Amino acid sequence: MTPVVEFRNLSVRFGDTEAVSDVSFAVEPGEIVAIVGESGSGKSVSALTTLGLLPSTAKVSGAVSHAGVPITSMTPAQLRDLRGNGIAMVFQEPMTALNPLLTIGTQVAEGLRLHRGISRAEAAREALRLLELVGIPEPERRVHQYPHELSGGQRQRVVIAMAVSCDPEVIVADEPTTALDVTVQAEILALLRRLRDELGTAIVLITHSMGVVAELADRVIVMYRGEVVEDGDVFELFEHPRHAYTRSLLDAVPRFTKDVRPGPAAGEGPAALQLDGVVVDFGRFRAVEGVTLEVAPGEILGLVGESGSGKTTIGRVAVGLVRPSAGSVRLFGTELNGLRGAALRTTRARAAMVFQDPASSLDPRMTVGDTIAEPMVLQKVGDRLLRQRRAAELVDAVALPSDALSRYPHELSGGQRQRVSIARALALDPGLLIADEPTSALDVSVQATVLELLRSLQRELGFSCLFISHDLAVVDALADRVAVMHRGAVVESGERTAVFTEPRDDYTRALLAAVPVPDPRAQRKR
Amino acid sequence: MTAPARSSADERLLAFRRNKLALVGAALLVLLVAFCFLGPLVYVTDQVHTVLEAARLLPGEQGHPLGTDDLGYDVLGRLMAAGQTSLVIGLAAGALATVIGTAWGAVAGFYGGWLDAVMMRVVDAGIAIPGLFLLVVAATLVTPSVPVLILVIGLVSWLVPARLMRAESLALRSRAYVEAMRLAGGTGLGAIRRHIVPNAIGTVIVNATFQVADAILLVTYVSFLGLGIPPPAANWGGMLSGGLAYSYDGYWWLIFPPGLLIVLTVCAFTFIGDGLRDAFDVRFRERA
DSSP states (O other): OOOOOEEEEEEETTTEEEEEEEEEEEEEOOEEEEEOOOOTHHHHHHHHHHTOOOOTEEEEEEEEEETTSSSSSOOHHHHHHHHHTTTTOOOOOOOOOSSSOOOHHHHHHHHHHHOOOHHHOOOHHHHHHHHTTTTTTHHHTTTTTTTTGGOHHHHHHHHHHHHHHHHOSEEEESSTTTOOOOOHHHHHHHHHHHHHHOOOEEEEEEESSHHHHHHSSSEEEEEEEEEEEEEHHHHHHHSSSOOOHHHHHHHHHHOOOOOOOOOOOOOOOOOEEEEEEEEEEEETTEOOOOOEEEETOOOEEEEOOOTSSSSEEEEHTTTSOOSSHHHHETTTTTEETTOHHHHHHHHHHHEEOOOOOOOOOOOOOTTTHHHHHHHHHTTSOHHHHHHHHHHHHHHHHOOGGGGGGGOOGGGOHHHHHHHHHHHHHHHHHHSSSEETTTTSSSSSSHHHHHHHHHHHHHHHHEOOOOOOOOOOOHHHOOOOOOOEEETTTTEEEEEEHHHHHSSSSSSHHHHHSOOOOOOOHHHHHH | OSSOOOTTHHHHHHHHOOHHHHHHHHHHHHHHHHHIHHHHHHHOOOOOOOOGTTOOTTTTTOHHHHHHHOOBBHHHHHHHHHHHHHOOOOOOOHHHHHOOOHHHHHHHHHHHHHHHHHHHHHHHHHSSHHHHHHHHHHHHOOOOOOOHHHHHHHSSSOOOHHHHHHHHHHHHHHSSSHHHHHHOOOHHHHHIIIIHHHHHHHHHHHHHHHHHHHHHHHHHHHHHOOOSTTTOOOOOOHHHHHHHHHGTTTTTGGGGHHHHHHHHHHHHHHHHHHHHHHHHHHHSSOEE
């Protein structure tokens, strides 16, 4: 049997950097091959080669062939025919993969008419059938809708419908579920599997998530710094990883543990944060609906929820960045509502925040040293020398080299930037740290080290922490107590082990069931 | 703390130098400044007293390389003196417009809400009135002098930078580092000063070069209409309009030299602006 896609000694260079070096593997018909790796491992570049989508600056050697025909030497006309008919692509972000000005029916039909040359009416009928195939409810109504009227998961289904429309032999899916919530992710993965079973389409799945790999793949290719370090059957690879990098990748994946950790040292004084019946409206949209929760002194509260659940808004309400329309917010016993000017500034300085996006959390024009010292400058703490000394201590505490002080953010990696962000947050010795998805933009191995850092700092300094995340395993690794948010309300809260092992609420159960576990055998049983 | 802080300044310089047109612009500007400010030290002429018996001499006659105008002023020397006025007004007015516009736009964009609405309606209203019209009105009310022209041109041309800066400010105010700073007890004006304006500096500087070019043109227009700085002071626009009266007599040396210098100066600043845009773009090209 000829492989549908075959890489033979493929190398891709951009200027002096070798993005992909000497990669060889083949994808058999109907096979799901996952390419796993962290950012910069060359996994996306390899995938783009199969569609001839590399920028002109790339220097390619070796060959990628589709059904025995080398793609790397195809003419533009041959490439157009290949894309869609032979190999189709599903991108990470469904919103940008669809044209916001065209109805989804038109967009699905467009590919059909281009590649199959069928009439408008036939294409419309075929589009309807495809939308039904990918599980869009009420396709007759949906074909007339625009992308913004669909949810993220439905949009990704439309993109998948477009990908399978011309019956390709291979679908290349580049992080197809990374932008989606975990419950939606589970549905999309199930859809991809079903399409493979029904249509016999091979799938090349590019992902950074070992959980997704375990759920879907037949075979796994692990890439590291442009090279394939391991290639093997999914069960074999998860149970007996041969390469050291694969092992470290698997070890870094946060897993649910049933172990009982020592609880927080009981702190004294008022709760670090107390929300009582908080309601937040953005115009006519109610983002938070009567939330009551408390972060005790010295405790880490994990706030879990999917996108749009209002969890980020809660974090912002806690420090007065968003004002609630009703309810009370107390920071160390002081009511934030009604505070203005200098009084608000001094009160909220007792809390600090670590943000999600390492790219925007640091001022690109300030050195790391200045960034960390900024809160002390604002609060007029000490003199210049003392602040410099403190900044040096903090850089050391977050395990960055001391020469990082004079560096600029663009010289740091994502994980290093988050460390700087944590150091800045700790500069004023806050009683409460609010961490809003601090690791979700990081690679899994980096995520593990940042989480470890947060945990050890918290143990050492004893601050309270509101840890906001969509990732249940991450919250499980860190939190003492957990609160689950759904559609603006807290549906369940309690001790970590209680919530995660004996969830009482239906939504919590659905959330837990949808988490991809990095264990192919457990995953297939579901 | 020993490792050298490799700022992006070097990369920026590199990007600027890659833009050949920008290099041409920079070279032109250096030559023009040298011509206007150093030229008179080498080529001394009397630009105050009229010499009517030496009026309208052809280029080359009686030791006047570019001839003389209708009042007997040496044209080459006059180009230098006039250039000083044009460049000074252009640079100062451009700087004034940039400063006012940046501050106005930064505050409007950062605070948003009704303040933004009011401030930007002021800008809209200002843009609706032609700047040239305001200049002409101002020139009839007060006698134009260099400071007056700087002030008036600065006050009519801050609107565009204000709009640009507002857009930048709107985008930057929700950056996490701005919020982190506010959480640590920073004030709004502090955030504008420490984070918003420094991070918009690329846009501001690029626009400033275009503002200078525009200001030089505005001085030219006004002077051409005869509402510029009164004689014996000179500027290129005034020379152009003086020369135009004799265009049918074939006195080309009264028209082409100032016209050419105006074109060159405006081009120089525009090219530099283009180059700076490239230079600052490098910083926004996020590293993966």
